[in-house]
Amino acid sequence: MRLEPKPAPSLATTLLFPVGAVAVTVLVASLLVLAAGANPLSVFGLVLKGAAGSQFALMETLTRATPLIFTGLAVAVAFRAKLWNIGAEAQLYAGAILTVVLGTGALPLPAIVLLPLIAIFAALAGAMLLLGPAVLKVRFGVDEVVTTLLLNFVMILFVSMLLEGVLKDPTGLGWPQSQKLIAEARLPRIVTGRRLHYGFVLALVSALAVWIVMKKTTLGYEMRAVGHNPEAARFSGMPVNRILLKTALISGGLAALGGFSEVAGLKGNLTLDLSPGFGYSGIVVAMLAMLNPLGVVVAAIFVAGIFVGADAMSRTAGVPSYIANVMVATALLTMVTAIMLMRFRVRWR
Amino acid sequence: MTEAFDILLQTSFWVAAIRIASPLIFATMGELICERAGVLNLGIEGIMVAGAFAGWFTVYSGGDLWAGVLVAALTGAAFGLLHSTLTVPLGLSQHVVGIGVTLLATSLTYFTYRLALPEVTSPPKIEAFQPLPIALLSDIPLVGPALFAQTPLTYLAYVTVAVVAWALYRTPLGLAVRAAGENPSSVEAQGISVTAIRMGAVMVGSALMAVGGAFLTMSAFNSFFFEMVNGRGWICIALVVFGSWRPGKALIGAVLFAAFDAYQVRLQQVTGGVVPYQLFLMLPYLLSILALVLVARRATYPKALMVPYQKGER
Numbered sequence: 001m002r003l004e005p006k007p008a009p010s011l012a013t014t015l016l017f018p019v020g021a022v023a024v025t026v027l028v029a030s031l032l033v034l035a036a037g038a039n040p041l042s043v044f045g046l047v048l049k050g051a052a053g054s055q056f057a058l059m060e061t062l063t064r065a066t067p068l069i070f071t072g073l074a075v076a077v078a079f080r081a082k083l084w085n086i087g088a089e090a091q092l093y094a095g096a097i098l099t100v101v102l103g104t105g106a107l108p109l110p111a112i113v114l115l116p117l118i119a120i121f122a123a124l125a126g127a128m129l130l131l132g133p134a135v136l137k138v139r140f141g142v143d144e145v146v147t148t149l150l151l152n153f154v155m156i157l158f159v160s161m162l163l164e165g166v167l168k169d170p171t172g173l174g175w176p177q178s179q180k181l182i183a184e185a186r187l188p189r190i191v192t193g194r195r196l197h198y199g200f201v202l203a204l205v206s207a208l209a210v211w212i213v214m215k216k217t218t219l220g221y222e223m224r225a226v227g228h229n230p231e232a233a234r235f236s237g238m239p240v241n242r243i244l245l246k247t248a249l250i251s252g253g254l255a256a257l258g259g260f261s262e263v264a265g266l267k268g269n270l271t272l273d274l275s276p277g278f279g280y281s282g283i284v285v286a287m288l289a290m291l292n293p294l295g296v297v298v299a300a301i302f303v304a305g306i307f308v309g310a311d312a313m314s315r316t317a318g319v320p321s322y323i324a325n326v327m328v329a330t331a332l333l334t335m336v337t338a339i340m341l342m343r344f345r346v347r348w349r
Numbered sequence: 350m351t352e353a354f355d356i357l358l359q360t361s362f363w364v365a366a367i368r369i370a371s372p373l374i375f376a377t378m379g380e381l382i383c384e385r386a387g388v389l390n391l392g393i394e395g396i397m398v399a400g401a402f403a404g405w406f407t408v409y410s411g412g413d414l415w416a417g418v419l420v421a422a423l424t425g426a427a428f429g430l431l432h433s434t435l436t437v438p439l440g441l442s443q444h445v446v447g448i449g450v451t452l453l454a455t456s457l458t459y460f461t462y463r464l465a466l467p468e469v470t471s472p473p474k475i476e477a478f479q480p481l482p483i484a485l486l487s488d489i490p491l492v493g494p495a496l497f498a499q500t501p502l503t504y505l506a507y508v509t510v511a512v513v514a515w516a517l518y519r520t521p522l523g524l525a526v527r528a529a530g531e532n533p534s535s536v537e538a539q540g541i542s543v544t545a546i547r548m549g550a551v552m553v554g555s556a557l558m559a560v561g562g563a564f565l566t567m568s569a570f571n572s573f574f575f576e577m578v579n580g581r582g583w584i585c586i587a588l589v590v591f592g593s594w595r596p597g598k599a600l601i602g603a604v605l606f607a608a609f610d611a612y613q614v615r616l617q618q619v620t621g622g623v624v625p626y627q628l629f630l631m632l633p634y635l636l637s638i639l640a641l642v643l644v645a646r647r648a649t650y651p652k653a654l655m656v657p658y659q660k661g662e663r
Contacts, residue, residue: 001438002660036464084444142638142645143590145391145444149583150634161627283448320463325456332449333431336441346439 003344017342021334028330029323036319043317050312051305057312059196063266065297065304067092067275069203070258071282072289072296073210078130078251080214080291081223082230083137083244085130087148088255089279090155094129095122095256097159099263100167100178100270103185111184118185119202119260126256127249129155134248138241152279160272167270178270187265199261204297206254211293213250223247255279284332290339303328356615363495363608367503370607372397372564374506376585377592377599378513379425379557384589385517386550387530387653391447392432393558394582395454396425400559402458405566405573406465408475418502418563425559426552428454433551437544440657451582459575472572478502502560502568509557514596526550530651533658543658558582580634587637591644594651602640609636 030040051061071088078085085091102118109117133151136142162168163176171179187198214220222243225233234240258278263270285303289295310324356362376397383390390396404421408414428450435446466473478500486497517523525546528536533543561581566573588606592599613629 003440032460086448136638136642136645140642140645141648142641146583146586146590146641147638150580150587150638153580153583154631154634157627157631161625164627165625280448280452283445284452287445318467320460320467322456322460322463326453326460329449329452329456333435333446333453336445336449337435337439340439340441 002347003340004347006343006345009342013342017338018335021331021338024334025327025331029327032323032326033319036323038317038319043313043319046313046317047306047309049309051309056194057308059191059194061301061305061308062200063195063197063304064308065300066197066200066203066265067258067262067278068281068285068300068304069200069207069297070261071255071278072285072300073203073207073293074251074255074258075282075286076289076291076293076296077210077214077223077254078247079286080227081244081247082227083134083247083251084143084145085133085148085248085251085255086145086283087130087133087151087279088251088258088282089275089277090148090152091126091129091252091255092259092262092275092279093155093159094125094252095259096263096270096274097162097167097259098122098125098256099185099260100181103181103264104179105182109184111186114184115187115264118264119257122256122260123253124256126252126254126259128252129256130248130252131245134245138244156272159270163270163272169269176272180269181264185264186268187261195266197261197265199265202257202261203300206257207293207297210250210254214293219243219246255282281328284328287332288335303331352619353616356612356619358491359615360491360494362611362615363491364498365611365614366604366608367495367499368569368607369610370604371499371503371506371568372561373581373585373588373603373607374600375509375561375564376558376582377561377588377603378509378596379554379561380585380589381554381592381594381596381599382513382517382526382557383551383554384654385530385594385651386526386547387533387651387656387658388433388436388547388551389443389447389586389655390429390432390450390551390554390558391444391586392428392450392454392555393447393585394578394580395451395458396428396555396558397562397565397578397582399428399454399458400425400562401566401577402462402562402573403559404563405475406461408477408567409473414476414478414567417567418505418560421559421563422556425556425562428559429552429555430548432555433548436657437547437551440659443655462573462575472574474572475567477566477571478568500568502564505560506564510596510600517596527651529658530653533653533656537660543660547658558585561585584633584637587641590648591640593644593648606633606636609633 033040033043050057052058074088098121099118102121107114133144133147136147137144163178167178169177169179190196222238226240226243230240262274281303285296285299288299306327307324310321314321376393380390380393400421403424404417407417407420432446432450435441436443480498481501482498487493525536525541529543529546536543562578565577588599588602591602610633613632617626617629
């Protein structure tokens with residue numbers, strides 16, 4: 001078989017293929033629901049209701065989408081330049097650590113000064129963490145996939161060490177958790193009585209900012225050029241290595257802001273289960289969005305809806321909530337296939 | 350200080366080192382085959398999880414131990430088929446598909462585990478493989494028990510390295526696999542399908558990764574629990590680079606790594622809790638990164654690694 005490039009896809013095909021990808025995902029999930037002895041229609045009804053059936057559900061979904069927007073943006077920026085950052089998980093924790101270090105009373109400042117300061121330092125921590133693998137890549141040719149993956153494991157051990165050591169909450173009854181943030185370091189709630197916080201607004205602003213950088217600035221153009229064809233970019237005189245390092249700083253910083261937002265907006269302290277794999281889900285979010293920063297927002301809400309809805313569903317229908325993870329992984333694979341089929345025609349002879 | 354050195358003379362240390370190395374050997378050989386054919390398989394971590402569960406669950410449901418190994422291998426091959434269908438004929442990004450396969454294999458495994466054992470809090474144990482000392486050889490001091498008083502699965506790991514090395518360098522099929530990773534059009538010129546070779550290599554490689562995972566549940570921990578693979582797959586990817594894509598060197602890398610891992614556990618006990626234990630647990634991951642940095646400059650990647658092949662394209 002051969003693949004032949006198609007002419008520019010029409011609007012209809014641009015919509016048809018992603019819909020097909022979602023349909024296959026739903027089909028796979030239906031088989032699992034049947035295996036669990038439940039009725040797919042009622043289960044999907046429960047998922048939908050749990051994700052968007054009420055104001056409460058909708059707000060929960062947006063709350064869950066917030067860290068996914070940050071990690072999704074981090075991955076989208078990096079993958080656009082073909083910098084394979086699989087370490088958003090670790091960078092998110094780096095931001096969370098800085099938030100706790102600076103936000104538990106070390107700096108007696110008013111919220112209006114303290115919050116931006118913490119956000120900047122959190123982003124710097126994440127940026128520095130990805131700079132390491134990026135430098136190893138451009139200087140020594142070390143594959144960043146493996147280094148960023150391995151650093152995820154190092155980071156969670158590092159957090160564990162801090163939470164049992166210097167950052168341990170003395171009043172925490174021995175649990176590995178940090179002290180609570182002071183009130184000035186907390187991001188306020190958007191609606192009182194709901195968990196949705198201003199981290200979500202920060203995520204939307206970040207998405208817009210990244211979109212502007214990618215579409216309207218020289219740096220964005222250079223990043224796309226490096227990702228498209230590094231040899232051609234180098235030949236045309238672009239400082240490819242410098243561009244990759246800048247990409248790493250932006251990507252790592254974005255993921256770390258996710259950690260800041262989770263701690264300062266939602267949890268109020270740092271624990272070992274801060275992220276149930278937000279870094280990895282960010283890869284799915286970025287791919288579903290076809291690496292478009294604004295698409296990341298939509299994709300993150302979609303993925304968050306699956307997780308929140310499946311949690312609610314599993315409590316009543318008895319289908320394990322891991323079905324959400326299966327759906328998200330399946331959606332990733334079907335979506336990349338759909339994008340390819342949108343651009344190429346398969347010829348069997 | 351002498352205590353730290355004495356560890357190296359303990360028989361139990363070397364026995365543990367070889368036991369820790371065994372799953373890494375299977376999975377490293379699996380990844381090596383894939384990469385030699387030109388396909389980076391980042392599905393490794395998830396395939397190991399699936400293999401660990403498939404093998405354990407077969408035995409838990411009343412199957413024979415070797416049937417468990419077979420089921421694990423077939424499960425791995427199935428995920429290999431999925432991975433290679435997307436990456437070889439369709440030419441999708443091997444990074445993205447690999448991560449996708451890892452996420453899918455892991456989540457499907459967890460889903461199945463919860464479905465099969467909804468009420469379980471502590472994971473049930475199985476009657477796993479027992480050590481099978483080989484007469485005479487296992488009586489050699491230090492080396493004997495370490496190499497020849499292990500479970501049959503460890504012996505299978507030795508055999509796997511020998512077979513992979515022989516097949517890659519001494520058979521026409523191995524030549525075709527290596528050529529598919531270096532210069533695919535030369536394979537096509539021989540009238541052999543690059544697609545078939547690459548897909549076959551990924552399926553066989555994935556089967557080995559799954560057996561590596563099954564070692565954990567069937568020859569080490571004797572039960573299945575979440576996050577038991579714990580980055581071993583990613584370490585194997587580093588080991589392939591460290592071993593310059595050669596089975597023998599990769600084997601040495603796996604044993605060295607495992608010895609280090611066994612050593613840090615014992616060193617923790619010697620230092621007696623002064624140093625946080627997390628620092629010791631970090632060392633294997635940091636060591637893998639360091640190893641990559643050391644070899645990266647002179648690493649000779651298979652030339653067509655991660656390059657999709659289209660028939661008739663130059």
